[in-house]
Amino acid sequence: MGERIHATYWLETSDDPARAAEVIAGEQSSGTFVALATETPELKARSGARVERIELLGTATTPSLPTPKASARYTQCLLELSWPIENLGACLPTLMATIAGNLYELRAVTGLRLLDLQLPPSFAAAYPGPAFGIEGTRRLAGVATGPLIGTIIKPSVGLSPTETAQQVRELVAGGIDFIKDDELQADGPHCPFEDRVTQVMRVVNHHAERTGKKVMVAFNLTGDLDKMQRRHDHVVAQGGTCVMVCLNSVGITGLHELRRHSQLPIHAHRAGWGYLSRSPALGFDYAPLQKIWRLAGADHLHVNGLRNKFSEPDESVIAAARSVLAPVMPSAALTAMPVFSSGQTGLQAHDTYAALGTTDLIHTAGGGIFGHPQGVSAGVEALRASWEAAVAGETLAARATRVPALAGALEFWR
Structure with a gap:
């Protein structure tokens, strides 16, 4: 048979x-x-x-x-x-x-x-599947345990390369693990890809030389295949450790060909997922489709987030994350890292950890970090403290008594 x-x-x-x-x-x-x-x-x-x-x-x-x-x-x-x-x-x-x-x-x-x-x-x-997955991502990001605490450059579009680099400077100084471009920002005339990468990596590399920690930045190189390959090569030349692609824009073949070329983890954004999934009577559940994306080479896969700003219910978000963490087939795990995003703050840490039982994930908060009343560094510290409390089985209120940044965030997040 x-x-x-x-x-x-x-x-x-x-x-x-x-x-x-x-x-x-x-x-x-x-x-x-x-x-x-x-x-x-x-x-x-x-x-x-x-x-x-x-x-x-x-x-x-x-x-x-x-x-x-x-x-x-x-x-x-x-x-x-x-x-x-x-x-x-x-x-x-x-x-x-x-x-x-x-x-x-x-x-x-x-x-x-x-x-x-x-x-x-x-x-x-x-199909070789993810080249880096969970283990390789942790190694390159220098995060052995716990979630990767991450954020998205905000505003999504409109910043120049110099302004973007300034935001990155604040984030790396604040102890962030992971930064990503927004899916809307790739190679627009106001923020050209190569200039953005060069200026951002100058900041990241300088911070790494001083501290020994190189923050992982996922640069959105979505575009035609030859352009994606050239953009990837520029990221490598500048010392970058991650690239990003919008899955539904480049398709299976685009992702697979990028995987064949890439020397870096591929951060896979699912922008457009709603038109494939929002009707319960049409389209896809996430579990079957993410298998195809993983086989094609995605190292990180977005799964939305608990109590998100979109329409997806929490049970669907957790089911998506569990599917990304499960083997593609019994004979091949092809591990990838789920990425939580969309209106996230530290308030979701406990429930996310309780539902998954693992910290093998990237938790990105844009406004939840940039909006902290005490600044970006406090926003990063508060999000990390939330996860530390979740893993330790401690309430946010109890942890906040020892972490002023978290105390300030609780007022802001609520």
């Missing part, structure tokens, strides 16, 4: 679920909308997708998505399909066309969401 790819969906259909499942399986493998003489029983047995499981969940009287043909009832179910690896080989772009292609457009489908993905070992053999 050869290797097979397994995908599980939440499906809503106006048709009989078993018949709809067969239509989907045919559309995504050897079949089409009419029977063909060339799709022989032997070919179908070899190359056809297989319906592995249908589990009925309930019915609705209205469709979740617009449909050209109304029905009196819409049945909801879990559907598991599998494909032989021979249909596509270990190819991530073709995998996406197979598990998330035309099936979303079929008339019988009034709701479809990819929930789970199980890949065979041949994918791990074909």
Whole structure:
């Protein structure tokens, strides 16, 4: 028996679920909308997708998505399909066309969401996955234990390279571990990439020479492939230790080619995730898609944050982080670091730690650090103290009695 790819969906259909499942399986493998003489029983047995499981969940009287043909009832179910690896080989772009292609457009489908993905070992053999992951990130950032305390350059856009470097100067002096560009800031005329990197790394390198600590900065090099490679090389030449890319802007191939070229960890931002996930009846859960991003080479993956400024509920955030920390497959862990962001402060530290049971993460707070009434250094100290309290099982109020910066932050954060 050869290797097979397994995908599980939440499906809503106006048709009989078993018949709809067969239509989907045919559309995504050897079949089409009419029977063909060339799709022989032997070919179908070899190359056809297989319906592995249908589990009925309930019915609705209205469709979740617009449909050209109304029905009196819409049945909801879990559907598991599998494909032989021979249909596509270990190819991530073709995998996406197979598990998330035309099936979303079929008339019988009034709701479809990819929930789970199980890949065979041949994918791990074909794709190297993260080059650095958790261990390599900790080594380069000089943070052996605890979370990486991080922030985002704010304002997101509008600062010049010199102004950006000044913010970095304050942050490194304040003891930050990790700094990232905003996803909106790549190579605009007001803040050119190379000039920004040169000025920022001058600050970072000078601080490292004086203190022995080189802060990790994720420079957003999102762009065309040749530009990303040139930008990466400039970061390396300036002594940088991380690059950043917007996943949904460059795609799987862009990330994979950057991974093949890169000498640094790749900080993967999921900007645009909402359009892939926000409707419960359409798109993706994070767990299956992050496996593909990790195989393609992401070392850090954003997962939003608890009590975030967006629409994602806390249980979804924690499920995303747990999926990033779990092995891609039993034979290949391909570890990556979850990144918490979006309206974060030290108030989320205890709940985040309790839910994950690990500090193998990056916790970034933009306004939560820059807005501290006592300044940036106090903002960094307060966020770090919050995590130290969480790990020690101590309340924030108790820790604040010994850390004035945290006491000041509690008033500001609330």
